[in-house]
Amino acid sequence: MTAKPYVNPYLGGTLLGIVLFSAFLLTGGGLGASGAINRVQVSVVDLVAPNHVDRVPYFADLAGGDKNPLADPSVLMLVGVLLGGFASGLAFGRVKPEIRRGPNVSNATRLITAFIGGAIMGYGARLARGCTSGQALSGGAVLSVGSWAFMLSVFAGGYMLAWFVRRLWN
């Protein structure tokens, strides 16, 4: 089965906007991804080294003592994102093990840069108290000053470095 084309971006954006609005209407809060990744991460550390979790305040807030870091709606949202992404990928014929990379890099380079980029992004997301979903989309929709400053900074950071890493993607 060949992959079907992506939907019109303005239609996709409108659907995303309606989902975002529904999140606010139904739960009072917006969308999020990095918060739930944080909770999963803390729960893994908690399995391996529970005493360490209790000593690091940032982790202890979520998993200190008998607190279960996974008992939070954001974790269910993360599961939903995986299910929804998979369902849409299935419907449009895009579920396929593969590596998407620029034409001039090897698979290994792509996977290493994906990991490094992910690590940088994960770090920045926690520093900014939210990622593109939780800050830019959700905070942007309720017109939070900090979220708009964040959003512009993300684009600024990306464009600043884009020229230097152009070999990765072109």
Added chain:
Amino acid sequence: MGPFQLTAEFGTWISYLVPLLIGMGFGAALEMSGFGDSRKLAAQFYFKDITVLRVMFTAIVVASLLIGLSSAIGLIDFDALFVNPTYLAPQIVGGVIMGIGFIIGGFCPGTSLVAASTFKIDGLFFVLGATFGIFLFGETVSSFEGFYNSTFLGRFTLPELFGVDAGIVLIGVVFMALFMFLGGEMLEDVFGKKVPADKLRFYPKKPMAWAFGGILITIAFVTAFVGQPDAKRLWELKAAELGPKMADRSVYVHPMEVAELTQNTGVYVKILDLRPQYHYNLFYLRNSVNVTMDQLEDPDYIKSLKALPANTVIFTVSTDDEVAAIGWQMLVAQGVPNVYIIEGGVNNWMSIFTPPPCLAYPKKGERKAEEPAFVFHRAVGDCCNTAYPEIRHKEKPTDCHLESFSQDAAAHSEAGEKKPEAPIVKFERKVKLERKAAVQGGCS
């Protein structure tokens, strides 16, 4: 009025199911827009494909218009929505770091999950990297805690920044987005599709695009025209929900309880006195502040009340309690937590904690509502015991000598300084401290 209190209104299962369904919609919308492909995301930064800009800004514009319009027409209570608090410096630095991670890794956390869900190996590696980065942050944040918590501006929105109605900001946001779409499409034509310079167009090319832009602009103007509700309209919208608290008198607190709370060091009592200033100057409850009804409708003042610590109880008081009740309505309509009314106002207060005759005497004859029941010989401010009564309880503490101790102490104090003792009155305690800001965003 939204947002819904899922657990309270529909039970635990619905409160689990809803985030799951929202997540599914989120994941599906990202996937079908092409956000599972790192090349498509990275192309944004080379102006070859501005899908990221289109989808993200369309989503923000659509959601903010729906929220702004629903709030204007009273469908949703904006005060009850989670607004990401502003910590300007860490958000800007964190944003730049994320931008760098974005162009190196080709995803953001949400899109990498979607990529991983369709078995893109690079997406999976990005998720693992992000998990590691988040772990690293938790390990290191304590070394720069000061910066992490710096430039805190709290719940701070663009309409507040510019001092205009949210609808006006939305008009600006819509025009900015449409301008960026047109500019972005032109850049895409130049860098992606290599369209010759003489064929570039800075206007929508398809009728659908005109219609889409027109709808967004119309909604923004309607939102601005209706306007966000002020305190009075908010009360009208919430009267059905909050009115019963007044009808069953559960927010009318007996003066004895108020006096008792002012002596409770674990509770911060803030008394807002709504009487005219000349009445306030004659006599006021200690630590109360004289405010006008206009102040209670001033967003900045409301913001300062909401910023008080979580153990704050706010009381409104007037000569009787009718004006105080209107003050209560203004405050609760605007989402100020833990607000109560002093039952019977200053008149009732003074009939319980009666001032000595040398300071004031009861007024004789009929009096109108909100007219003082006592006449003062001179202005006393808060200097008599009536302004700050000490409470003695009728219930004798069993197996405890405190009561006799206090009596001994009274006997040993100098005769001239003997304070008038508060009468022993039975009353029902009504104040319950409620936790503020129950709603959290997806980032916690």
